[in-house]
Amino acid sequence: MKGVMLNRKGKLGVCPRLLEFADDARQFILHNRSIIEMAPLQVYSAALLFTPEASIVRKQYLKRIPWILMEPKVMQKWSPLIQILNGINGHASQINTVVFSPDGKLVASASDDFTVRLWNPATGGPCGVLQRHLGRVTAVVF
């Protein structure tokens, strides 16, 4: 498994396999961030099992999980949907507005659960909750 090919100028070249692997690793961690954050060993079960068929990470590691007899049916490729802002660690109700901050470093979501939540768009991680509203929040601007 060679990671690098020398290109004509003698500069380092990166082989397609390494690039594909890195891209797949990025998808893997983005899609599974919240479950991995909660439970370390879910890396090898929930995260891996529900990873799309075509994923390199899945192909590379799934064979190492001895106790799985039948794998669940999963999608072929990574879905463009990376994260859902309600549910566990998110809003408890419908979301009405989502907006980026002017500098692009923050995302705010306003919900019927009476809160506004802030998110880091680079990691998907939560950055805070504004919870002093006394009613459904229908709009939010920076």
Added chain:
Amino acid sequence: MQTWEQQKYLSKLPDAKGAAYNDRLWEYEDHCLPDTRVELRQKIMDWFEDPNGEYIFWLNGMAGTGKSTISRTVAWELAEKKRLAASFFFSRDHGDISHAGQFFTTIAAQLTRSLPVLRPLISQAIQEHSDIWNQRLSEQWKYLILDPLKNAPAQSIQLVVVIDALDECDSTDDIQMILKLLAQAKCLETIQLRVLVASRPETPILLGFRNFPRERYQDFVLHNIPPPIVNHDISIFFRRKLSSVKSEPGLSTTPWPGEPIIQRLVEKADGLFIYAATIYRFIRDDNYTPEDQLSVILEDHNTPPQSPTKHLDDMYTKLLQQSVVGSQIVRVDDHLAVRFRNIVGSIIILFDIMAAKEIAKLLHVRTIATTLASLRSVLSVPEDEDQPVRIFHPSFRDFLLDSHRCLDSRFLIDPKEAHITLFRNCIMVLAELRQDLCNLREPGVSVGDIPEHIIQRYIPAHIYYACRYWFHHFQLGNPIQEDMDRILRFLAQDFLHWLEALSLIREVSNGVLIVADLEMTLRVS
């Protein structure tokens, strides 16, 4: 709110390790000797006592002019008078205090101890703004510090926050933001907050101050103090410290090494206190006689064209030649020099401090104790092996990394080489990870239910370090082809183990950023 409930909230405040002037980390750092820096210390005391004084006092000085020693002494004096609000000593090689992330929360945490009337107000703020430490600096400053001070029961007093080495904070944007926010302390009327900032005169800080109206701050330029005053202080230091190195009772009435030599040393120090402090530690070395060490220093060299750091560089060179290789004859293949570059080169570019034992594990060598033992004049090497190794002064790092200053190539550190070496060592450490590192067995165990000591036992400092920083070293190094293979092997064999470890040390978000940056870096290389 009940006291216990306040405590519950206050204990959540991130409190940066090593920030306070009296932290264990700074245990063996010097204070100003009595009778030195007299005028300046008086000026600082006058400034904070004056109810109409400026809000910020900027102690501006080049490397080695004694800023940190003055900050530490002043912080201690203020604490004795119960006028110290908080202190934050930045240091670029220490995790928590190399960046601004925990700056305001640490100041707030210290305020709850120095000014207990603030406890209910600050704990209230934490309750109302859960996650405040993840929010912007401006919000942290407003809710944790400014508002509580405004609303505290009236008590007219000036308190001081001492901030040392602001230039070592890793983000220039954050430096300017901190200065901008601190200037808002002007609006405080009853409890007035004054700020003493010490730093090198670096551009982001100059720019930060340029935005202030002149009447808001007072500055003092250490490297512009007239030479006779500085030389006077340095000669006091030499006289007092050197006579204690060698006292021969009854032999002589004049203290060692005598006034003419002291004057020569003062001349060489050329206004830099770090020169004097380092020479003192060098001469004190138990493995040599003080006379031999002194003669090494006094020996005149053919030195290159004048530069402001000439004497300092010359001293570091002699000191390394004596302590590391025991000779001035340059042979680059010298194995002692190779060992020096490997170990010291790593220490000066590590992103966080570690104990000697942990550094050895990270570098995959049996021990680094012998190399460190010969460098006690420039490195702080605690007897307690669990305490971190530090460089005494940033000028030593500057010197080693600059080919115009470090002219003996045996000691010159190429940062790109040092980074890639650390990357390779980190990758080797990560290859030692395995599935279910903490023997949890149950896949459903939540990270919050695992006791901290278990995580620390299975993820000791060098593994923690490798998990966090392998990629940063890769990015700053000059990789060769084999390094790309190393990354591919890592992705194919250790990627999931690494994610498991990140979950255990609660750094998954950093992992997301690392993997995104990795893909980007590979794409453009």
